[in-house]
Amino acid sequence: MFDAMTSSTSSTPSTSTAALAGTFTLPGSDITLNRMGYGAMQLAGPHVWGPPKDMDAAVAVLREAVALGIDHIDTSDYYGPHVTNQIIRRALHPYPQELTIVTKVGNRRADDASWPAALSAPELISAVHDNLRNLGVEALDVVNLRMQDDQRQSDASVAEPLAVLVDLKRRGSIRHIGMSNVSARQVMEARSITDIVCVQNHYNLAHREDDALIDDLAQHGIAFTPFFPLGGFTPLQSSALANAAAALQTTPMQVALAWLLQRSPNILLIPGTSSVAHLRDNLAAAALRIPQETLAELNAIAANVTR
Numbered sequence: 001m002f003d004a005m006t007s008s009t010s011s012t013p014s015t016s017t018a019a020l021a022g023t024f025t026l027p028g029s030d031i032t033l034n035r036m037g038y039g040a041m042q043l044a045g046p047h048v049w050g051p052p053k054d055m056d057a058a059v060a061v062l063r064e065a066v067a068l069g070i071d072h073i074d075t076s077d078y079y080g081p082h083v084t085n086q087i088i089r090r091a092l093h094p095y096p097q098e099l100t101i102v103t104k105v106g107n108r109r110a111d112d113a114s115w116p117a118a119l120s121a122p123e124l125i126s127a128v129h130d131n132l133r134n135l136g137v138e139a140l141d142v143v144n145l146r147m148q149d150d151q152r153q154s155d156a157s158v159a160e161p162l163a164v165l166v167d168l169k170r171r172g173s174i175r176h177i178g179m180s181n182v183s184a185r186q187v188m189e190a191r192s193i194t195d196i197v198c199v200q201n202h203y204n205l206a207h208r209e210d211d212a213l214i215d216d217l218a219q220h221g222i223a224f225t226p227f228f229p230l231g232g233f234t235p236l237q238s239s240a241l242a243n244a245a246a247a248l249q250t251t252p253m254q255v256a257l258a259w260l261l262q263r264s265p266n267i268l269l270i271p272g273t274s275s276v277a278h279l280r281d282n283l284a285a286a287a288l289r290i291p292q293e294t295l296a297e298l299n300a301i302a303a304n305v306t307r
């Protein structure tokens with residue numbers, strides 16, 4: 001849909017904003033990422049469907065992200081579908097050497113914009129090829145295998161779809177494999193089959209089902225990348241969060257992100273936004289330190305949420 005552009009983003013400053021949150025090296029890899037990254041899902045049109053209202057604004061968000069030192073972009077070819085990857089290519093190709101693009105497979109988009117499972121071998125192979133083509137790369141840095149909600153709840157085996165990605169890795173289309181929307185047991189099963197560099201699950205101040213999983217992954221040097229770090233389609237709202245932001249003279253979103261950074265050193269952030277102003281706001285969380293007593297007040301948020 002879009003031509004790859006030859007123009008590039010401005011070079012990464014030596015002390016970038018994103019780097020202020022420190023770095024994390026994906027296990028068994030030479031990929032060291034700033035812990036503050038960017039999630040590209042919000043760049044497509046409403047309901048992650050079709051093109052954005054303002055294409056130039058979407059391109060500007062990506063270029064600003066990279067200019068501010070972000071070296072980790074999360075995406076999927078089913079965002080749009082295809083649209084988000086095409087915008088990434090249009091904005092950033094040829095990609096800076098230090099940029100890592102993490103994508104995911106396991107769903108497709110139906111004509112009604114729903115997200116059915118797409119975990120058969122032909123669907124997974126076709127999804128990987130769609131990502132390669134639309135991003136304009138010969139190999140994908142990291143591919144997350146995303147399981148469905150019911151499969152996570154029933155703890156279904158991940159062996160069959162994971163074997164497809166392992167084969168694609170052997171063939172050179174994928175460099176590293178991660179998992180998404182998975183239980184602790186599914187992560188364990190995946191790790192018994194192949195090397196897993198990251199896990200991407202729903203987690204934030206108010207949604208802490210994966211507390212034990214995060215600690216376990218940290219012990220094994222595996223990254224945990226929370227999706228919906230700001231609450232996703234329903235942004236986080238709580239008086240404790242608002243009070244903390246007021247006391248620290250910052251925004252609730254920055255507090256929510258800084259809390260995640262302080263929660264565990266293996267947490268990598270991919271907040272999503274379609275706005276340069278929000279991107280800058282989110283990046284500023286990389287420099288925010290939340291004092292212990294405020295952390296305790298924020299920890300009480302999840303305790304008050306019915307899971």
Ligand SMILES: NC(=O)c1ccc[n+]([C@@H]2O[C@H](COP(=O)([O-])OP(=O)(O)OC[C@H]3O[C@@H](n4cnc5c(N)ncnc54)[C@H](OP(=O)(O)O)[C@@H]3O)[C@@H](O)[C@H]2O)c1
Nearest residue numbers: 039040041074227228229230231232271272273274278281
């Ligand atoms: N593996 C999975 O199953 C899965 C599922 C969902 C998402 N993801 C990934 O995770 C990434 C993050 O999740 P997400 O984007 O859905 O949710 P999110 O980061 O929790 O929140 C995004 C929402 O917050 C708003 N927002 C962002 N920054 C803001 C700020 N500073 N002030 C006020 N509002 C702000 C955005 O609106 P504006 O655009 O107006 O800023 C958007 O509505 C996605 O981009 C995607 O890459 C993965």
